[in-house]
Amino acid sequence: MSDGEPRVEFVRIPSESPGRLGEVLPIPPPRFEPMSEPDWRRVQAPERFQVRPPAGAPNVVIVLMDQFSYADPSTFGGPIRTPTLERLASGGVTYPNFHVNALCSPTRMSLLTGRNQHQCSAATVVDTSTGFPGDTGVRPDSCATVGEILRRWGYVTSYFGKCHEVPPYEVSVSGPFDRWPAHSGWDKFYGYLAGEQSSLNPNLIDGVTHIGTPNDPDYHFNVDMTDQAIAWVQATRSLTPDRPFCLYYSSSAGHPPHTPPKAWLDQGLYRGEFDQGWDRMREEILARQKELGIVPPDTDLAANPDYIPPWADLSEDQKTVYVRQMEVYATLVESADHEVGRVVDAIEELGELDNTLIFYIAGDNGGSSIGDINGVFVEWGPLNGAPEDIPYLLSRLDEYGGPKSYPNYSVGWACAGATPATWCIQMAHAGGNMAGTVVHWPNGIESKGEIRRQYTSVIDVVPTILEAVGIPEPKIVNGHEQTPMAGVSMAYSFDESDAPERHTTQYNEVSGNRSIYHEGWLAAVVHRAPWEPAPRVVGFEQDQWELYHLAEDFGLAHDVAEEYPDKLEELKALFHQEAIKYGVYPLDDRAFERLNPVAAGRPDLMAGRTELTLYSGMTGMTENNFINTKAVSYRISAEIEVPQDGAEGVVLSQAGQTGGWSLYVKNGKPKYAYNWLARETYTIEGDERLPSGEVKLDFEFDYDGGGLNNGATGRLYVNGSQVAEGRIDKTMGAIYSLAGETADVGVDAWSPVIDDYDPWDNAFTGTIRKITIKQQAPESA
Numbered sequence: 001m002s003d004g005e006p007r008v009e010f011v012r013i014p015s016e017s018p019g020r021l022g023e024v025l026p027i028p029p030p031r032f033e034p035m036s037e038p039d040w041r042r043v044q045a046p047e048r049f050q051v052r053p054p055a056g057a058p059n060v061v062i063v064l065m066d067q068f069s070y071a072d073p074s075t076f077g078g079p080i081r082t083p084t085l086e087r088l089a090s091g092g093v094t095y096p097n098f099h100v101n102a103l104c105s106p107t108r109m110s111l112l113t114g115r116n117q118h119q120c121s122a123a124t125v126v127d128t129s130t131g132f133p134g135d136t137g138v139r140p141d142s143c144a145t146v147g148e149i150l151r152r153w154g155y156v157t158s159y160f161g162k163c164h165e166v167p168p169y170e171v172s173v174s175g176p177f178d179r180w181p182a183h184s185g186w187d188k189f190y191g192y193l194a195g196e197q198s199s200l201n202p203n204l205i206d207g208v209t210h211i212g213t214p215n216d217p218d219y220h221f222n223v224d225m226t227d228q229a230i231a232w233v234q235a236t237r238s239l240t241p242d243r244p245f246c247l248y249y250s251s252s253a254g255h256p257p258h259t260p261p262k263a264w265l266d267q268g269l270y271r272g273e274f275d276q277g278w279d280r281m282r283e284e285i286l287a288r289q290k291e292l293g294i295v296p297p298d299t300d301l302a303a304n305p306d307y308i309p310p311w312a313d314l315s316e317d318q319k320t321v322y323v324r325q326m327e328v329y330a331t332l333v334e335s336a337d338h339e340v341g342r343v344v345d346a347i348e349e350l351g352e353l354d355n356t357l358i359f360y361i362a363g364d365n366g367g368s369s370i371g372d373i374n375g376v377f378v379e380w381g382p383l384n385g386a387p388e389d390i391p392y393l394l395s396r397l398d399e400y401g402g403p404k405s406y407p408n409y410s411v412g413w414a415c416a417g418a419t420p421a422t423w424c425i426q427m428a429h430a431g432g433n434m435a436g437t438v439v440h441w442p443n444g445i446e447s448k449g450e451i452r453r454q455y456t457s458v459i460d461v462v463p464t465i466l467e468a469v470g471i472p473e474p475k476i477v478n479g480h481e482q483t484p485m486a487g488v489s490m491a492y493s494f495d496e497s498d499a500p501e502r503h504t505t506q507y508n509e510v511s512g513n514r515s516i517y518h519e520g521w522l523a524a525v526v527h528r529a530p531w532e533p534a535p536r537v538v539g540f541e542q543d544q545w546e547l548y549h550l551a552e553d554f555g556l557a558h559d560v561a562e563e564y565p566d567k568l569e570e571l572k573a574l575f576h577q578e579a580i581k582y583g584v585y586p587l588d589d590r591a592f593e594r595l596n597p598v599a600a601g602r603p604d605l606m607a608g609r610t611e612l613t614l615y616s617g618m619t620g621m622t623e624n625n626f627i628n629t630k631a632v633s634y635r636i637s638a639e640i641e642v643p644q645d646g647a648e649g650v651v652l653s654q655a656g657q658t659g660g661w662s663l664y665v666k667n668g669k670p671k672y673a674y675n676w677l678a679r680e681t682y683t684i685e686g687d688e689r690l691p692s693g694e695v696k697l698d699f700e701f702d703y704d705g706g707g708l709n710n711g712a713t714g715r716l717y718v719n720g721s722q723v724a725e726g727r728i729d730k731t732m733g734a735i736y737s738l739a740g741e742t743a744d745v746g747v748d749a750w751s752p753v754i755d756d757y758d759p760w761d762n763a764f765t766g767t768i769r770k771i772t773i774k775q776q777a778p779e780s781a
Contacts, residue, residue, distance in 0.1 A: 023475045025144075025152040027051050052154040053244065054470040058441060059356040060150065060246040061347070062461065063340055064111060065253035066104070066162060068363035069417020069424070069431060072254065072333055076362065076436040077289035078417065079273065079281060080330045084341035085438060088360050090449045092440030093494060096294045097554075099517075100364055100458045102425060102432040102510040104164045104195055105137065107364040107458055112165075112248070113143040114462030114473075114485035116507070118583040124510060125195055126167045127624070127738060128594035131601035134583035137167040139179055141480040146462045148185025148478075150246045153471055156236045159186035160229040161250030166193045168624035169597070169605045171739060175208075182207045190228045191250065194622075194739035197221070199252060199259050200403055201656065201751035203620060203742055210620035213750045215760045220261040222251055226339040230346040237350050249343060253336040256368055256379055256408035258325070258401060260332040265401050269334065270327040277311030277319065278416035285419040286555075293451050294436070295420055300557040302422045302430065307373065307531055308412045318374075321393045325375045325409035328401035354442040357468050359461055363435035366425045367414025369530035375410040378658045381677050384732045385709040404678060406658040411531065420555030428508040429515035429524035430556050444468055445494045452493045454501040455517060455550075459487035467491045486582070507578040512540060512589035516575035520551030523561075523571035527589060535589045545572060595735070597624075610775040614652070616768040619744040623736055626743040629654060629661070631710070631733035632775050633703040636663055637696065639769040644692045647766035649757070651697065652773070654743040655736035656751035663699050664748070665690060665764070666756060670716050670723065672699050673754040676730045681754060684714045684726035695719060701728075708733025745771060 021027065029049040037043050073082035075089050076096060101107040105125040106117035113120055118134035120143050129137030147157045159181040166179045171193050181189035192202050199221040201213050213219060229249055236245050274281065282301060289295045314322070340360065347353045370379055374388060377396045381388050399405050414424040418431025425432055437456070439445065466473055467489040475482055488503040506517045512527030512535060525543045528535040537543055547561040547568045561568050579585050597604035605625045606612070612627040638651050646668040653662040661674045668689035674682045690697070698717035704710045712731055716724040742749065746768050752759040
């Protein structure tokens with residue numbers, strides 16, 4: 001083309017995007033007039049359209065530590081060493097008056113969307129959701145995640161760790177995958193979809209693919225997810241250094257099972273450090289909190305619930321058991337904080353730390369109460385009507401925290417960790433919704449090592465990120481009109497310690513426990529404590545409200561309801577208004593029965609089905625997505641092909657080393673094993689090797705009936721002939737492991753039901769044509 005020839009450019013037509021740029025996502029590309037010039041040499045191609053955030057926009061890291069108690073970390077006066085959190089606090093600002101929701105799923109939905117839990121339809125955990133609009137467990141499209149927002153602005157986004165935001169009936173190969181992280185705005189997901197999993201044998205997912213646990217005897221999930229997160233950050237900085245990153249690091253942290261990495265457990269790091277017990281520990285924590293400035297100097301210690309016995313009243317055996325539980329838990333927490341430190345170090349080595357906005361949220365719903373007062377060696381025991389007493393726990397204390405355990409500590413430690421308040425998970429105030437938080441961003445926060453006392457909430461994180469990045473809250477995302485965010489940006493307080501509080505009102509609710517904060521005051525209801533079998537009153541009108549002046553009583557030690565009746569009535573009315581505004585009603589205080597999807601009113605993948613046909617390769621089927629085999633009679637019919645030299649391995653299994661069953665072949669002979677809570681194992685075995693060729697292998701589980709957790713008779717059949725019979729004296733009638741362990745065709749994953757075969761190399765060496773499992777009326781009926 002000569003210099004004198006004309007050049008033709010595309011004619012841009014502005015995109016229709018009303019309002020401020022970014023209020024509609026994705027930002028539509030410009031359109032161009034149709035071209036009339038046929039020769040490319042006479043046309044100037046337009047600049048490539050791409051969306052990028054404002055210049056200097058920070059990277060974003062959100063760290064959520066699962067099931068810490070408020071005062072566990074040393075940063076907040078606690079007894080557990082958290083050097084990473086302390087490092088970030090010394091270089092950033094600390095928010096001791098930060099609040100979360102009282103359960104896992106609600107907090108996580110709020111954290112990632114900037115909305116209140118009921119706006120996200122997450123009144124409770126997704127496993128117990130109902131059919132009510134604020135409680136379906138299905139995050140609506142009107143509540144887009146921060147991952148989706150930032151991704152649409154050109155960020156690379158990732159989610160590592162625990163995801164408890166997907167309804168159980170959507171966690172299968174059939175999906176739908178809309179609410180899986182990989183389809184909710186996160187370019188990369190590596191972790192698990194469940195409230196909890198074994199840290200040693202998790203059912204891992206990469207994107208939308210179940211990959212299982214790596215074959216590594218020293219494997220630990222917190223280490224693995226950290227390795228994966230660091231590798232992702234390094235790779236994106238290498239390939240796309242012009243695009244900031246958003247990393248959501250959702251550590252299993254202090255959540256049960258309390259099984260630290262072996263290298264940490266073997267060190268005995270906290271040996272003897274909790275011998276003083278929980279009462280003295282609370283006093284020591286409060287003294288350190290005052291010294292650090294975490295709480296005002298006149299803060300009083302709230303009284304523990306009567307359910308928590310004074311340490312001095314305990315037997316020596318009780319003290320021995322409880323002390324070991326806390327030693328193991330503290331080791332797990334410190335090791336989890338160490339893994340966060342590895343991520344921070346990696347970002348610093350890349351030269352990105354100064355312009356990375358980090359939120360380190362030390363807890364998502366208070367300490368665990370599942371262990372009740374004694375704690376547990378295997379968490380599923382009490383849920384299956386088999387509580388573990390002190391003599392039993394003492395007998396297995398040497399194994400506590402190791403690979404054969406699935407443990408949780410006494411709720412006494414959870415309430416102690418709420419200092420200066422008390423309470424724990426499921427409580428809508430105090431220890432159930434307090435979580436100390438640190439924000440670190442050297443390029444954006446001039447203050448270093450300072451404390452901010454303004455009331456802040458988990459719903460404030462996303463608005464803070466949007467303000468820091470310099471982009472608006474979107475009004476439409478992917479064609480869906482958005483519910484306005486309820487949170488308030490915390491950025492106003494970054495460099496102004498005395499800035500007037502902007503988040504002035506906040507409700508909280510779970511299963512009838514509820515609270516309302518407003519301008520320094522807090523009203524709350526204990527409708528049912530976690531260890532109470534039923535609500536304290538029938539209905540909700542007769543609930544007794546408590547009133548605290550949080551601005552002057554940070555530990556919520558003094559109920560002043562009788563002194564300020566008008567203020568209490570004002571706050572009760574305000575809670576009612578907020579409940580209507582945010583879709584809290586109706587309140588639902590059902591407990592155990594909500595695990596039953598039919599009773600709860602949510603969908604069930606197996607609804608009404610009494611028969612399921614399975615095929616080779618079907619693995620990773622969670623308990624909610626597999627035919628029920630608890631407290632019912634059933635028959636397994638497997639059509640298999642046995643090679644000429646025989647077959648070995650698992651035909652069908654469900655769950656794992658803390659309870660479950662397996663139908664398998666050992667030394668050529670058919671066997672069935674039932675593991676009852678890692679306490680007793682029952683096996684039934686045929687005397688003869690399976691014949692070669694096509695074989696029909698059946699197992700009949702004849703349940704005794706008469707309620708949950710009773711015994712059964714098992715019978716093995718080969719080609720229609722009974723070859724073995726035996727008793728299974730005790731069974732698990734309520735739960736195996738929720739979503740942690742799975743049902744698997746042709747293999748036993750992820751931890752083995754029984755030690756009778758290799759935990760990794762146990763796949764069936766023959767061919768599985770199909771397997772039918774069918775519920776049936778018990779023969780003994």
